[in-house]
Amino acid sequence: MDATRKFATMVTDDLIDGYGHMNMVHYLAAFSKAADLRLDASIRLSPDGSMTSGLVTAEARVAYKKEAMRGDNLLLTTWIADLDEKRVHVAQTMVRGDGTLLSTAEQLFLNFNLLSRRVEPFLPDVLAELGRGVEADSGKFDPGIVSRRMGISRIV
Numbered sequence: 001m002d003a004t005r006k007f008a009t010m011v012t013d014d015l016i017d018g019y020g021h022m023n024m025v026h027y028l029a030a031f032s033k034a035a036d037l038r039l040d041a042s043i044r045l046s047p048d049g050s051m052t053s054g055l056v057t058a059e060a061r062v063a064y065k066k067e068a069m070r071g072d073n074l075l076l077t078t079w080i081a082d083l084d085e086k087r088v089h090v091a092q093t094m095v096r097g098d099g100t101l102l103s104t105a106e107q108l109f110l111n112f113n114l115l116s117r118r119v120e121p122f123l124p125d126v127l128a129e130l131g132r133g134v135e136a137d138s139g140k141f142d143p144g145i146v147s148r149r150m151g152i153s154r155i156v
Contacts, residue, residue, distance in 0.1 A: 004037060004038055004040075005038055005077050005078055005079065005137075006034075006075060006076070006077055007030070007033055007034035007037050007075070007076040007077075007078070008073065008074065008075050008076075009030055009033075009073075009074050009076070010071070010072065010073050010074065011026075011068050011069060011070055011071060011072040011074065012070075013070060016070050020069070020070075021067040021068060021069055022067070022068035022069070022072075024062065024064070027062050027064070027068070027094065027103055027105075028060060028062055028105075030074065030076055030094065031060070031062065031076060031078075031092050031094070031103075031105040031107065032057070032060075032107075033076075034076035034077070034078045034092060035078050035090050035092065035107055035109070037078070038078035038079075038080065038090065038133075039055055039078075039080075039088060039090070039109065039130070041126060041129040041130065041133075042054065042055050042088070042109075042111065042122065042126050042129075042130065043055075044123065044126070051114055052113065052114055052115055053111060053112060053113045053114060053115075053120070053123075054111075054112060054114065055088070055109035055110065055111060055112065056109065056110050056112040056119075057107060057108070057109055057110075058087070058108045058109065058110050059106075059107065059108040060105065060106070060107045060108075061105060061106050061107075061148070061150070062103060062104075062105045063103060063104045063105070063145075063148070064102070064103050065101050065102055065103055065104070066096075066100055066101070066102045066103075067102070068094070068096070068102050068103070072096050072097065072102075073096065073097035074094055074095070074096065074097075074102070075094070075095050075097070076092060076093065076094045076095075077092065077093050077095075077141075078090050078091075078092045079091045079092070079137035079140055079141040080130060080133035080134045080136075080137050081106070081134070081137070081141070081145075081146050082134060082146075083127070083130050083131060083133075083134050085121040085122060085127065086110060086111050086119055086120065086121050086122065087108060087109065087110055087111070088108075088109050088111075088130055089106065089107070089108050089109075089146065090106065090107050090109070091104070091105075091106055091141045091142075091143075091145040091146050092104065092105040092106065092107070092145070093105075093141070093142075093145070104142075104145045105145075106145055106146045106147070106148075111126075
């Protein structure tokens with residue numbers, strides 16, 4: 001198991017909404033933390049330790065399969081699905097401790113320079129590291145997670 005792909009957490013009382021299950025904002029927060037762990041190679045620091053570049057979210061999609069309930073242990077897995085010179089696309093799953101799939105997500109991140117406040121190409125070493133991630137993760141996740149169409153089909 002590649003530990004950088006995995007993020008474990010638990011559904012605590014403060015994550016529960018009025019319907020008695022984990023609120024959707026907390027699904028996205030958990031997926032975001034899991035992605036941060038997987039993509040930490042893209043964060044660049046200056047000599048004084050301050051962050052000079054990192055990732056910002058361009059798009060995120062969460063698909064809910066089953067409810068996450070109070071006390072559930074969650075395991076999130078993040079795979080690097082694709083990459084270009086400025087963007088990285090991830091596929092993610094959230095499963096309960098018993099292995100039940102609760103949710104999937106995809107996120108598209110942009111490389112953001114905090115000094116220029118602009119989206120910029122990845123540095124060569126970051127691009128190479130992320131590229132190795134794409135190769136390592138190829139074929140390991142359900143491709144149906146990414147780039148799904150969302151909408152209501154109408155009969156005309």
